[in-house]
Amino acid sequence: MKKEYYFDNAATTKVEERVAKTIQKYFTEVYGNASSLHFKGQEAKRALEEARSIIAKAVNAKQNEIVFTGSGTEANNFALKGLFFSNYPEKNHIITTKIEHDCILNTCKWLEKQGAEITYLDVDEKGFIDLKELEKSITPKTFLVSVIHGNNEIGTIQDIEKIGKLCRKKGVLFHTDACQSFTKTNIDVKKMNIDLMTLNAHKIHGPKGVGALYIRSGIKITPLLHGGGHEFKLRSSTENIPGIVGFAKVVQIASKKDIKKMKKLRDYIIERILSEIENVKLNGAEGDSRLCNNINLCFHNIEGEAIGSFLNSKKIFISTGSACSSHSLEPSHVLLALGLSPLEANSSIRITISKYTTKEDADYLIKELKKTVTYLRKISPF
Ligand SMILES: Cc1ncc(COP(=O)(O)O)c(C=O)c1O
Known part of the structure; x- marks a missing residue:
């Protein structure tokens, strides 16, 4: 498998x-x-x-x-x-x-x-x-x-x-x-x-x-x-x-060690994506004011749903919005409340890690995400 x-x-x-x-x-x-x-x-x-x-x-x-x-x-x-x-x-x-x-x-x-x-x-x-x-x-x-x-x-x-x-x-x-x-x-x-x-x-x-x-x-x-x-x-x-x-x-x-590990990996993923992919913005707070397992990013000019379905085909499972409302195509009420436009909200994805997520998993995600974003931007009408 x-x-x-x-x-x-x-x-x-x-x-x-x-x-x-x-x-x-x-x-x-x-x-x-x-x-x-x-x-x-x-x-x-x-x-x-x-x-x-x-x-x-x-x-x-x-x-x-x-x-x-x-x-x-x-x-x-x-x-x-x-x-x-x-x-x-x-x-x-x-x-x-x-x-x-x-x-x-x-x-x-x-x-x-x-x-x-x-x-x-x-x-x-x-x-x-x-x-x-x-x-x-x-x-x-x-x-x-x-x-x-x-x-x-x-x-x-x-x-x-x-x-x-x-x-x-x-x-x-x-x-x-x-x-x-x-x-x-x-x-x-x-x-x-x-x-x-x-x-x-x-x-x-x-x-x-x-x-x-x-x-x-x-x-x-x-x-x-x-x-x-x-x-x-x-x-x-x-x-x-x-x-x-x-x-x-x-x-x-549950242990403090796991929180520390997740925080480190979260920041590694955020830093690499922000520095290696253009036109990306982090949604939400930073550092200790952010949950240790949460990453939410806006990829300008691409549909978050499209990113999600490309990654899904590679067996990488991320989400757009919250699981409970992702059956709706409405932009996320949370992202709109931050001041994002409906277009920006729909260009956002959520990546949430756990204590089981490894650096190798993160590297694979970033590699596939870079390929996906490059491809989708190439075919994007915007
Ligand atoms: C912040 C928050 N509150 C409440 C819930 C609902 O919890 P449950 O799935 O146990 O009903 C969730 C889960 O989606 C959540 O993330």
Whole structure:
């Protein structure tokens, strides 16, 4: 089989072998329902609580502040809708940004139909929100500020510590979607004044279909799913023990060494592409303000889709925009928010590496990318 070159790790990642091995027995041996009182149930319950404790510790939360969900999408829906229903009609205003993941933006659009008012903050050309604009947007009706931590398309990392501090001072709740930044940056919910935070497993070499919402103790939130009262009566449904155990295992495995390695390779790829291919621009922030695995580039006068399909034929897998919206031909809302024209947005591609990506993989990508760009520019009508 021809080697595959996977550069779409912001869409999803390969499950770490040690995780796949660890969770096997939770399908076939430790398969009890964590709510059952007999031994089989209680051994599953122990695994569930141990996993909760590992994830809580990783972000400096308390064990009972972590609620497992079926995905990052569900956790984001739960945070926004759950808080809306526990605050409406006294308060109905949410502040978010123009560069959120679709599962935040589409939840906000739905909430607008239920009576919510939403402010969508602008970002600058690197993707950062303006704290003064955020402060000015807070009104007596505001109950929530929701700002993505590490952006899934452009990799920009917001200063959530400053945002958290401001929200606490103003008495509004602060939620952050940390699906892309979890284990790739330091997160301390107490130090950063985070009230709610969305996490998931499949972006960090864990299984798909498992996420978590950190909810600071004492916050009133209406559940999305009603049923048997699982997860502190906040998220009914029999817990996905293999997924949850896998989530915790991958959090334990994550290391600073891997972040350092990815950062180095990210910068190597960026530097080589910018210096060896003409008319290319990096979208998003630089250095430590950018996710260690994210590269987003605009190749002027070529369709990103065309680059993607040429590389695909060489078994090199990159993406244009976010995986969740790449079925649409609309230019990326994130790139438009940075100030790119629709043409520039459609000329952009996203390359996301992982701890498994090697320098040899990167060299092959760059070689094929150079050939592809040269060819496409030659036939381009622009
Ligand atoms: C920033 C961000 N939030 C939320 C999600 C949704 O997560 P999930 O695929 O677990 O529903 C994703 C994944 O695409 C993401 O990148």
